Amino acid sequence: xxxxxxxxxxxIQKMSVFQVRAGMPPTEARILSLLLVSDRTELTxxxxxxxxxxSKSAVSTALNTLxxxxxxxxxxxxxxxxxxxxxxxxxxxxxxxxxLEKLLSVNQLLKEILAVRTxxxxxxxxxxxxxxxxxxxxxxxxxxxxxxxNKQQQIENK
Amino acid sequence: xxxxxxxxxxxIQKMSVFQVRAGMPPTEARILSLLLVSDRTELTxxxxxxxxxxSKSAVSTALNTLxxxxxxxxxxxxxxxxxxxxxxxxxxxxxxxxxLEKLLSVNQLLKEILAVRTxxxxxxxxxxxxxxxxxxxxxxxxxxxxxxxNKQQQIENK
DNA sequence: AAATTAGTTCTTTTAATTCAGAACCAAAAG
DNA sequence: CTTTTGGTTCTGAATTAAAAGAACTAATTT
Numbered sequence: 006x007x008x009x010x011x012x013x014x015x016x017i018q019k020m021s022v023f024q025v026r027a028g029m030p031p032t033e034a035r036i037l038s039l040l041l042v043s044d045r046t047e048l049t050x051x052x053x054x055x056x057x058x059x060s061k062s063a064v065s066t067a068l069n070t071l072x073x074x075x076x077x078x079x080x081x082x083x084x085x086x087x088x089x090x091x092x093x094x095x096x097x098x099x100x101x102x103x104x105l106e107k108l109l110s111v112n113q114l115l116k117e118i119l120a121v122r123t124x125x126x127x128x129x130x131x132x133x134x135x136x137x138x139x140x141x142x143x144x145x146x147x148x149x150x151x152x153x154x155n156k157q158q159q160i161e162n163k
Numbered sequence: 164x165x166x167x168x169x170x171x172x173x174x175i176q177k178m179s180v181f182q183v184r185a186g187m188p189p190t191e192a193r194i195l196s197l198l199l200v201s202d203r204t205e206l207t208x209x210x211x212x213x214x215x216x217x218s219k220s221a222v223s224t225a226l227n228t229l230x231x232x233x234x235x236x237x238x239x240x241x242x243x244x245x246x247x248x249x250x251x252x253x254x255x256x257x258x259x260x261x262x263l264e265k266l267l268s269v270n271q272l273l274k275e276i277l278a279v280r281t282x283x284x285x286x287x288x289x290x291x292x293x294x295x296x297x298x299x300x301x302x303x304x305x306x307x308x309x310x311x312x313n314k315q316q317q318i319e320n321k
Numbered sequence: 322a323a324a325t326t327a328g329t330t331c332t333t334t335t336a337a338t339t340c341a342g343a344a345c346c347a348a349a350a351g
Numbered sequence: 352c353t354t355t356t357g358g359t360t361c362t363g364a365a366t367t368a369a370a371a372g373a374a375c376t377a378a379t380t381t
Contacts, residue, residue: 012279020272027266028186030369041273041291044281050328060371065329086327086379094290098297108185114178115199121170123202132252133199135316139256142312150304154297188339208358218341223359244349244357 006055013042032059032067037076040092047080047089075100102151109147112140164213171200190217190225195234198250205238205247233258260309267305270298 009017017038024034035057040048048056054064068090071077075096080089115137122130167175175196182192193215198206206214212222226248229235233254238247273295280288 010279016272016276016279020276023269023272032370041276042279044283046284046287051326061328062330062372063370066370069329088327092287094287094294097294101297101301111181114174114181118174118178118199121168121174121200125202126204129204129252136252136255139259139312142315143259143308146308146311150301150308153304154300157300158293190340219358220342220360221340224340227359246357 007039007043007045007048007052009043009056016042030067032057032063033071033076035059036064036067036071036090037092040077040090047091049087049089051087053090098151098154102147105147106144109140109144112137112144115140165197165201165203165206165210167201167214174200188225190215190221191229191234193217194222194225194229194248195250198235198248205249207245207247209245211248256309256312260305263305264302267298267302270295270302273298 017035020038020041021031021034024037025031029037036053039053039056040046043056050061050064050068053059053068054061057064068077068079072079072090076093078091078093080091082089115133119130119133119137122133124130175193178196178199179189179192182195183189187195194211197211197214198204201214208219208222208226211217211226212219215222226235226237230237230248234251236249236251238249240247273291277288277291277295280291282288
């Protein structure tokens with residue numbers, strides 16, 4: 006059982022609310038938040054369960070999907086049967102990119118809609134074309150922004 | 164009751180699934196999708212209800228939240244008691260910006276976390292600093308991307 | 322090999338969303 | 352002023368999602 010200061014508990018609370026609003030299931034959100042604030046960065050299954058006061062089954066399924074989604078990594082230490090779980094901060098960047106690309110993929114559907122629309126509604130169709138152009142534009146620009154960041158990082162790490 | 168071709172129905176279906184996955188309630192998603200594909204772009208409450216074969220209450224609450232969220236606009240024609248509902252394509256851009264900014268606002272919390280973290284975990288803290296720097300970077304870049312788009316639009320519309 | 326550990330998987334319970342149906346209300350028409 | 356139209360609001364009811372609990376499994380100690 007991990008001892009947490011009031012501050013840390015508060016942040017877990019706020020951070021979880023934020024992530025739940027963004028569509029993440031509560032237990033997953035609380036695990037991720039715990040892994041961000043706890044003094045030890047690698048926690049065992051049982052430490053997580055005890056600290057969050059949650060059932061084994063809930064922790065097990067949440068951890069498994071978090072690992073699957075590359076949000077958490079599971080580490081095994083030789084000679085220690087327990088697995089340790091750690092926040093995959095390093096993947097934040099890539100996860101963000103994936104998330105954004107999923108959002109932008111709506112453009113495929115919008116293009117289908119445009120193809121099917123009556124030509125009678127000129128103004129509306131023009132607005133739709135604009136949205137499509139905007140999303141296409143964002144797609145290109147975002148790739149560039151990510152590239153720029155990666156290059157900048159390579160230089161700094163030299 | 165709006166007549167829809169098989170194609171249109173199919174797209175409503177696909178588009179709704181997409182939006183529901185992104186967290187939108189089914190009725191809202193189907194209304195938005197209908198307003199995107201239907202030949203007439205301004206539909207009455209009852210046309211929507213009949214076409215989607217849904218209850219008045221569901222349509223009423225869904226439309227009201229869609230209007231509140233600036234996804235749909237409600238138009239009144241003088242001498243006609245009905246309200247007409249239209250997809251707010253024009254706001255797509257602004258809604259996207261708001262959505263992204265909300266996502267990036269997680270950085271506030273990450274900074275709080277960094278402030279509270281033990282200094283023992285150097286590597287982890289460095290990774291966290293990196294994420295924060297990345298989000299700060301994205302914030303600046305995205306503003307520029309939006310500006311670039313807006314300028315480009317102004318030029319085209321001259 | 323018995324018992325414990327570290328978790329998984331299946332079933333049930335609980336809680337939250339979503340929708341429908343009916344009652345209701347305000348504006349307009351007859 | 353009564354009726355109709357165009358919705359809204361207020362219960363439930365049904366569905367869905369999340370969590371708990373218990374039974375299970377595969378290693379590991381003892």
